[in-house]
Amino acid sequence: MSLHDYYYDLPEELIAQDPLEDRSSSRLMVLDKETGNVEHHVFKEIIDYLNPGDCLVINDTKVLPARLYGNKVGTDAKIEVLLLKRREKDVWETLVKPGKKCKPGTVINFGDGILTGEVIDVVEEGNRLIKFNYEGIFEEVLDRLGEMPLPPYITHKLKDKSRYQTVYAKYEGSAAAPTAGLHFTKELLEKIREKGVKIAHVTLHVGLGTFRPVKVDNILEHHMHSEFYMVDEEDANLINTCKENGGRIISVGTTSTRTLETVTDENGVVHEGSGWTQIFIYPGYKFKAIDCLITNFHLPESTLIMLVSALAGREKVLNAYEIAVKEKYRFFSFGDAMFIK
Known part of the structure; x- marks a missing residue:
């Protein structure tokens, strides 16, 4: 399977640079995975495609303001x-720029000494282990000094x-947002509940590997990053009950999908648990948990467009993307949404 099979041409001006004022007013492309038929809507109309008894599965991870700017003690280098x-x-595994200035023993000062970090080791791929020193609660210090990554x-x-958090973000730990969820408002979720749709939570802390390009031509040789997930018993039971009663499992985002497909057995039963997943979903994969997917438009030649192609078929997905380009949809994290039904 060749990487170039997942390429499409995207004009740079279609990459959304800012979130919309109203989260739920983004556009929504609806793609029928059986026929390839495409319809155009506004995101808040997603409710018309959800039926009583369906189960919407959302990823409640919270993005850390994980980008810090500091100065090297001794030289003041940025x-x-x-x-x-x-x-x-x-102790955190970090990505440091410029890495060559950060050998073990280097101390970095952030926010006039509110936070300091000492490089204690070099790990694979040139990342650094840094031990942080501060007073108080780390998350509060980070909230004060850090920027969204x-x-x-x-x-x-x-x-x-x-605006780079979902309205239901709860458990801190992500280096990137589960962006399909950014379109939901609290009001829209309430209307969905009132319609009789169940909402289940899973947690997957999104790693920056999400943005790591695939560098091998044969995608089967690609090494997936690992990400931490949690699914509790109550949510597993909720999803299983919906399935047993004939409801559809509608995953919000590729992160919820990867979590569900990790914790679901060959009989389609979802199990509680936590751990690290490296699941790589590409065409040929047989889905065990999900029926439908709400997602954004993904980068060409990315593992995410491969996952979407596994669900709806590569030709249908690339055709839908071609239509999205023609219709000037907004792409990527702050862009528009797609519902694969």
């Missing part, structure tokens, strides 16, 4: 640190941190 993964209480294709500065 250093950018991106928190990737907590290893122990105050927006994807590299977004060049505008985010005015309001909350």
Whole structure:
């Protein structure tokens, strides 16, 4: 399977740089995975496609303001640190720029000494382990000093941190937002509940590997990043009951999908649990958990467009993307949405 099979041409001006004023007013393309037929709607009309007894599965991870700007003690050189993964209480795996200035023993000062970090080791791919020192609660210090780690294709500065969080974000730990969920407002979710649709929560802390390009031509040789997930018993039971009663499982985002497909057995039963998943979903994959997917428009040649193609078929997906380009849909994290039914 060749990487180039998942390429499409995207004009740069269609990459959304800012979130819309009203989350639910983004556009919604509805793609029928059986026929390939495409319809155009506004996101709040998603409710018309949800039936009583269906189960909407959302990822309640919360993005950390994980990008820190500091200075190297001794030389005052500017250093950018991106928190990737907590290893122990105050020890984080990080991505540091410029890395060559950050050998073990280097101390970095953030926010006039409110926070300091010492590089204690170099890990694979050139990332650094940093031990942080501060007074008080780390998350509060981070909220004060950190910036949202927006994807590299977004060049505008985010005015309001909350716009890179879903309205149901709960458990901190993500380096990127589960962006399909950004379209929901609390009011829309309430209307969906009132219609008789169940809403189940899963947690998957999105890693920056989400944006890591696939560098091998044969996609089967691609090594997936690992991400931490949690599914509790109550939510697993809710999803299983919906399935047993003939309801559809509608996943909000590729992150919820990867979580569900990790914790579902061959008989389609969802199990509670937590751990690390490296699941790679591409065409040929047989879905065990989900029936439908709400998602954004993804980067060419990314693992995410491969996942969407596994559900709806590569030709149908690429045809829908071609239509989206012609119709000037907004792409990527702050862009428009697609519902694959």
